[in-house]
Amino acid sequence: MFFLSPTMLWVLLAAAIPIIVHLLNRRRHRTVKWAAMQFLLKASRESRGKKRLRHLLILTCRALALAALAFAAAQPVVGGFFGLGAGKPDLIVVVLDRSASMESSPANFGHSRREIALMRLKGALKDFSGSRVVMIDSASGQAQEVPSPQVLDELTSTAATDTRADFAKLLGQAADYLLHASGKAEIWVVTDLQAANWHPEDALWETTRAALTTLPQPPRIRILSVAGKDSANQAIRTLSARRAGDTLVLGLEVVRTDEATQPLTLPLSIQLDGATLTDSIAISGQRLQLEKTVPLPPERENGFGWISLPGDGNPRDNVSYFAYGPARPVKSLVVATTGEAATYLGLASAPDGFAGQSAAVSSADQLPELSDLSTLFWAAPLPQGETARDVQQFLERGGQVVFFAPPGDDSSSFLDLSWNPTETSPPEQYWILSQWERGDGLLRDSLDGSPVPADRLRAILRRTPTGDASVLARWDDGETFLARKIVGAGTLWMVATLPDYQWSNLGDADVLLPLCQRAVVAGSKRFETGRLTEVGTSLLSPSASRIDDYPHRDTAEPRFLAGVYRSEDGPLAVNRPTEEDLVGALDPAGLDLLLDGTDHSLFEDNRTSASDALGRPIWQALLVAMLLLLLSEALLCLPKRTPATLATPRPLTRA
Template sequence: MQFKHPEILYFLFLLVIPILVHLFQLRKFKTEYFTNVKFLKELAIQTRKSSKLKKYLLLATRLLLLAFLIFAFAQPFFKAKDSKNATNELYIILDNSFSMQAKGKKGELLKRAVQDLLENTPENANFSLITCSDNYWNTDIKSIQKELQNLKYSASPFQLDNLLAKIKAHKSAFEKDIVVITDAVGLQPNQLKNSKDDKNLYFIIPEAEKTDNIAIDSVYVNQVLDNFYEIGVKLDAFGEDFKDIPIALYNNKKLTAKTLVNFESKNKTINFTIPKEDFHGYVTISDNGLEYDNNYYFSISKPEKSNVISIGEVEKSSFLSRIYTSDEFNYSNFPLQSLDYNLIDKQDAIVLNELKEIPQALQTTLKSFVEKGGNVILIPSSESTPSNLNNFLANFGAFKFNELGTTEKMITKINFSHPLFSGVFEKKVDNFQYPNTKKSFEISNSAPTVLGYSDQTPFLSAIQNSVSSVYVFAGEINKVNSNFQNSPIIVPTFYNMAQNAQKAGINATIIGESKPLIMETLLSKDEIVNVKNATESFIPVQQILNNKVKLTFNDNPKDAGNFGVFNNDKLVENISFNYNRTESNLTNANPEAASDFKEISNVDSLFDTLQTDRTDNQIWKWFVILALLFVALEVLIQKFVK
């Protein structure tokens, strides 16, 4: 037991006073004489004993009364077992990612967590609240009541390590209690590796009753026909028990197609055929799982001709004119000596076909061209020097040409999963008629291999950035050195290498990804474009690149949907945004990752636990009650004890 005011205990010396009063009573007794005391003797003895007992009882009650009063003013208490953390600041991390849409015993997990905070957080409690999308520092429950009630799900996935780092970076003179409210979907032990020694980290982990969920993973152009697109809708099923679900396709909010999907496997692809024209809509499903991944928004612009030029000798480039036909491409060939550099920025792809040397001026121009979203296809000449080629490719990544080899090699490896061949093959080809090359450069690089030799070395590699690619062949593909021009794979390879991914195909951006959009539009220095739809509008980060503009969206928009890019009120291009699907798999819940930390059942228990463990047990009231009890006891003794 400890005392807040131990100096008051010196008043215990006052207990000597009632003792002295009782031992040395100063009252004088007067003697009275009676004629006959025979009958009073026994009564006198009895009265004398009773009087003596009463004196001792009164002495004891008065001593205890005075002692308890002194103890009460000294304010005794028992120290709490966790009193050293009594001054800690409270930080609450609330997971508002889309997996918290799952339903628990009392409804959606996020809404239940918000309700628990509103109902059970003491009004005088000061804390900070951090979510995936917002921060509320040094606040109380009344101040953020409206914000909590209107809290939306975040397009950003729950990344606990980033949120913990944000709290630890928040300067404070006090220690920190951190309470994490999450369903633990996607929670990994490495996210907590920097918090292993943190004894004041608590977890509240609500559980979903059902983990079954179906998500639309992606939409892509599966096949381009003369007058139609065949688009593929990829669906993922997470869990065990699934029934047939409806799937519908909408263009500008008008129903285009509808069917039922049955899941005999975990992954399913549904194909739709739509007219080869502008499309600005979405595909939607209806299931009993999460809602956020039931819609996938996408846009398709009416195809425009791609602009392609090849730089090299006319005779060696004649095969390209048979691939880049006039109905889909604006194709031209220029010898290096007659090249107009002003044409480069207007192209979608440039083929460097067997140039003996790439001049420094052209290298600089092509570096800028690739940064603006253009593709470059490099076919080396056997007379090229590795140093010149490496000097050019150093602008785009770690890629190195070694000496020219004279061994004939077979091209036997096809990277079917590479984006260049998306939708080209219905299945992997085993009986392929493999082309070969007689001479080729040895290549060392870390870039993905698109086509490879039988000895596992690359024949065609792709150096990719967020907006464009540089494709590099290992050797010449003229008919003297190779029969690659006679292979059926040459057409889809060169066709897709020349296509601008943002000019043809699906336009659907994932919110939060750093992938920029490059569009062709002329803007003056003072002009800007904005992105908007009926409910939301924002101005993206933008950079003018001659006749193009590069847009970066960061964490915008807040909500998925179909949008338009506008220059003033003029529509420049349609664009669509979708949420990341990382929260779709509810079976990824991993509460074991937090097993090394304290787990609390609910918010109400949280504050009870902290208060019980950290609040001193004040017992001065008990001493006051005992003092009053002995006051009453003294009155009773005075009245009833004779």
């Protein structure tokens, strides 16, 4: 129960007035024993208990009527969101989640979670007329005074966006605002509790908790989670847009964000430079990655478009944008001494029939300029000195480097990674690749689900990598075959053998070709980042204008919306952040851990009516109860009627 005017609870003391008057009246009378009264007392002794009970009921009705009046004056509100309140706050800071995931709608509900939350807030805040309301939205992060709860859904700062949210940062901003505010304050957090927006692993939470708990008047934090089962929903995302001659290769991902598991066929619409293409896809699990090849208009250097799915439970994730520029050759460099390894790596990195791909061979001490390369295949001792610095910069800028076990002695290290000494398998035995990640890395299954036949790999010689890297494949004795380390925007790979038949059969195309081509494709994407970005990145200037004509009715600022924008280098495709498609909510235990030490409470709102209030005022019911108590008191005070047979005198008769 929450009291909007808790100071009026002092009126409860008035409930003691009838009791005090009763006690004072008892002291006014003195008992004088009189012999003639003994007969009357004896006659009325049988009805004395009934009279006492009647007087106690009258006294109780009077006291309860005054108590009901006091409670009604304090304006109590009951409801899960308000919980046990401590009075109306002077300031309410509303932290509103405007991320793309808030546009999803609960099942059998005609509004998005953001719209439901605004309806709830409007109903709750109208009872806080004496409190100042300030809103911090997740898109801008700016504090804004709310002139009236009734205009909440009309503000630009509450409109739908394609942004992410960072609650560790938002609650820290709320604490900074309260540091300069006076009076009692509360923080109301409106969210769908998507775990990706709360970043539980973020070290910033420690600073945020300290900022909230060390305020002069630590605020109460109320969290409204707009819960409920999700409507059926599928999200589409553009992973890459790569030009290959006169065609555009689109790397796409479709994610089912609901809990449905049955196979589903979806119509696909591709809009490219004003032309519309239609297709369909079949998804049987929760996630599907695929490629679509689209012919490009002749002699067209720049262009853009979008790919969309039918409307469903979240309209914000039904479309993804792409842009393309002039064709760019894909160059790779093989660093190795002349021999089988250099030959096979050159063939696998630029095979015949792969248009636009080329590969050169170089030694480590004559390394050319790396800025226009996509991938480095390194079958030599690890780079040192200035060469190491050049390779590290290449990685940080999005390049891919695949290190193969070097022949000869090499005890050097690079980025805290090194090679163990060369090992030879037992006589007439091989090391066999038995474990590898099928959904990630260079040996992952193809888009149609076909596996790479990595189990055919046999090795006589190997050098296993050591250092801080993730293992994605192992030999049959558990030793590492393939390791990965993320360096800036690029990736470093280490392969524990050589494509040389004195070492292994890695030179066979069935394993080496997909391994090298996936590295080449990943490396070439660093040249596409100028055409494909996410909302909230610095690539989009504040003055950029939107040039796509996808039908929308957005009222938020353009910098918070996905679309195709005009930039200095041509069209720029801006999409919602990747984490907005991640499924999974933060559980109450996780929330308690993040807000440990603060006065917080969680209310999961899963009601089916958008007009339901967050709390229910009950002062009207208390007034009705007071009237009933006063009426009962009046009825009990009525004099007892004397039967007519006792009031009529009996006639005298003669004896």
